[in-house]
Amino acid sequence: MHRAGRQTIIGLFTLLxxxxxQAAAEIPAARQAELRYLLVQDCGSCHGLxxxxxxxxPLTPEALAGKDPRALRxxxxxxxxxxxxxxxxPFVTPEEAAWMVRVLxxxxxxxx
Amino acid sequence: xxxxxxxxxxxxxxLAIVGAALLAACATVAPRGxxxxxxxxxxxxxxxxxxxxxARASLARIDGLGDLSHASAVYxxxxxxxxxxxxxxxxxxxxxxxxxxxxxIVQAGNAIGGAISQDGTLVAVSxxxxxxxxxxSAQTLELLAxxxxxxxxxxxxxxxxxxxxAPGQRFVFSLFEGGEIWIADARDPRAPVLTRFANVGRxxxxxxxxxxxxxxxxxxxxxxxxxxxxxxxxxxxxxxVLPGYGRGxxxxxxxxxxxxxxxxxAGGRAFVPAVGRHEVLIVDETGWTEAGxxxxxxQPVFVxxxxxxxxxxxxxxxxxxxTVQVIDAASGKIVHTLKPGKGVLxxxxxxxxxxxxxxxxxxxxxxxxxxxxxxxLATLPVDKxxxxxxxxxxxxxxx
Numbered sequence: 102m103h104r105a106g107r108q109t110i111i112g113l114f115t116l117l118x119x120x121x122x123q124a125a126a127e128i129p130a131a132r133q134a135e136l137r138y139l140l141v142q143d144c145g146s147c148h149g150l151x152x153x154x155x156x157x158x159p160l161t162p163e164a165l166a167g168k169d170p171r172a173l174r175x176x177x178x179x180x181x182x183x184x185x186x187x188x189x190x191p192f193v194t195p196e197e198a199a200w201m202v203r204v205l206x207x208x209x210x211x212x213x
Numbered sequence: 214x215x216x217x218x219x220x221x222x223x224x225x226x227x228l229a230i231v232g233a234a235l236l237a238a239c240a241t242v243a244p245r246g247x248x249x250x251x252x253x254x255x256x257x258x259x260x261x262x263x264x265x266x267x268a269r270a271s272l273a274r275i276d277g278l279g280d281l282s283h284a285s286a287v288y289x290x291x292x293x294x295x296x297x298x299x300x301x302x303x304x305x306x307x308x309x310x311x312x313x314x315x316x317x318i319v320q321a322g323n324a325i326g327g328a329i330s331q332d333g334t335l336v337a338v339s340x341x342x343x344x345x346x347x348x349x350s351a352q353t354l355e356l357l358a359x360x361x362x363x364x365x366x367x368x369x370x371x372x373x374x375x376x377x378x379a380p381g382q383r384f385v386f387s388l389f390e391g392g393e394i395w396i397a398d399a400r401d402p403r404a405p406v407l408t409r410f411a412n413v414g415r416x417x418x419x420x421x422x423x424x425x426x427x428x429x430x431x432x433x434x435x436x437x438x439x440x441x442x443x444x445x446x447x448x449x450x451x452x453x454v455l456p457g458y459g460r461g462x463x464x465x466x467x468x469x470x471x472x473x474x475x476x477x478x479a480g481g482r483a484f485v486p487a488v489g490r491h492e493v494l495i496v497d498e499t500g501w502t503e504a505g506x507x508x509x510x511x512q513p514v515f516v517x518x519x520x521x522x523x524x525x526x527x528x529x530x531x532x533x534x535x536t537v538q539v540i541d542a543a544s545g546k547i548v549h550t551l552k553p554g555k556g557v558l559x560x561x562x563x564x565x566x567x568x569x570x571x572x573x574x575x576x577x578x579x580x581x582x583x584x585x586x587x588x589x590l591a592t593l594p595v596d597k598x599x600x601x602x603x604x605x606x607x608x609x610x611x612x
Contacts (some may be wrong), residue, residue: 109427110289126247138575141257142556142574142575142597143469143531145282146283146469146470147469147470148258149280149282149283149300149323150257150280150281150282151280151282151300151301153280153300153301153322154323154341154342155283155300155323155325155341156325156372156389156418156470157281158340180466181403183435185416185418185434185467185470187466187467187468188466192531192532202314
């Protein structure tokens with residue numbers, strides 16, 4: 102990725118982090134890779150490998166636009182009772198869930 | 214003609230020319246049957262392997278099938294063509310002998326699976342977006358009928374799940390949000406006749422049909438129980454089977470939706486995944502009552518019977534998706550636990566069941582096991598393998 106793009110994304114991260122009321126907690130690179138894998142493979146089981154939706158709703162940047170990142174984080178952590186969305190709290194921390202939300206909002210789950 | 218001395222010289226030359234021409238014509242396709250062939254889906258790469266279950270080898274890879282997360286396939290009755298249903302609404306007709314795509318269309322925004330008709334002339338696809346079923350010519354993939362899945366007084370759209378074929382050129386499927394089961398009689402494929410059953414239960418997530426094509430059963434996600442329809446006597450309606458099997462207990466989280474791909478039928482009993490419980494439910498097929506349950510390693514995803522019905526193999530949702538368990542059908546006891554590797558997504562038996570192929574997604578390989586001794590027979594490198602589909606499905610009702 103070229104420098105300008107990287108800076109834009111870092112800027113977005115910061116903004117979104119602030120919006121979510123998060124300290125910009127750094128997640129180790131190895132764990133980021135695991136979380137990306139979880140996003141693509143396990144979230145992808147229901148939401149589609151390209152996040153255009155399946156039994157679960159679409160998770161593309163367009164679909165998530167205007168949604169509260171904190172509410173999305175809580176959906177990952179707690180699931181949505183009455184739907185097929187399970188709580189992922191046993192597998193990810195609140196900080197990690199917030200990071201996953203940012204990755205989805207940026208449309209970058211497939212990045213390395 | 215003389216009785217001895219062989220062919221005249223010019224005839225030998227002519228034969229040689231004819232022989233060479235034949236060889237040239239066959240250069241791409243050696244004459245062979247397809248009964249021991251199949252495909253393995255590479256879900257992330259949008260590719261399929263053509264595999265040979267006798268040689269336990271991959272023969273070819275075919276690219277360009279789109280988004281194959283949750284892909285499945287059915288076969289033409291000559292076992293030559295696979296119809297692959299992709300998540301992105303793609304319907305791809307693949308020639309196993311020539312290892313090429315014959316035709317590919319994108320027929321919806323989001324699809325989940327499909328079926329082929331009793332006579333092999335129609336392919337039906339179940340779609341999430343827009344929710345419904347579309348029926349195509351198996352020959353040309355021309356669209357013949359479009360059945361939107363809308364129900365209730367406000368015509369609410371539903372995702373369609375559990376689409377199977379049934380005798381009488383029928384397709385049977387379930388409406389996830391609508392909680393209905395529909396039969397589409399496609400004897401006139403451009404004007405299918407629908408029979409609808411409402412209030413079958415909350416959120417049917419998948420469906421399957423008995424190997425004889427008589428009973429259609431939908432698993433319910435939104436409540437404990439299964440919905441059963443007798444296709445010989447549809448007028449008797451849908452009945453609930455094993456209602457309240459969870460005994461009102463809190464459900465465990467389900468990290469991957471169970472499947473009811475093929476009816477796991479063994480010894481007059483059906484084996485089905487419980488939802489939100491780490492159990493396989495056993496249903497007596499005469500009275501449709503509970504005949505037992507088996508405690509297993511996690512949330513079952515696929516519960517499939519070896520073709521002879523003596524064993525039932527089970528894989529699991531995360532975080533137990535490194536495990537496969539084998540239930541002895543007669544005793545209902547687990548007789549073996551395997552750890553093929555991380556991300557076990559699918560299992561497929563060879564036509565008569567001496568071996569099973571298991572896709573291990575996270576380790577990029579397919580393992581082949583002997584089903585009697587549980588010894589590993591072969592390992593095939595495959596990129597993020599998911600569904601495995603052998604041509605024997607061509608001749609089974611509901612697959």
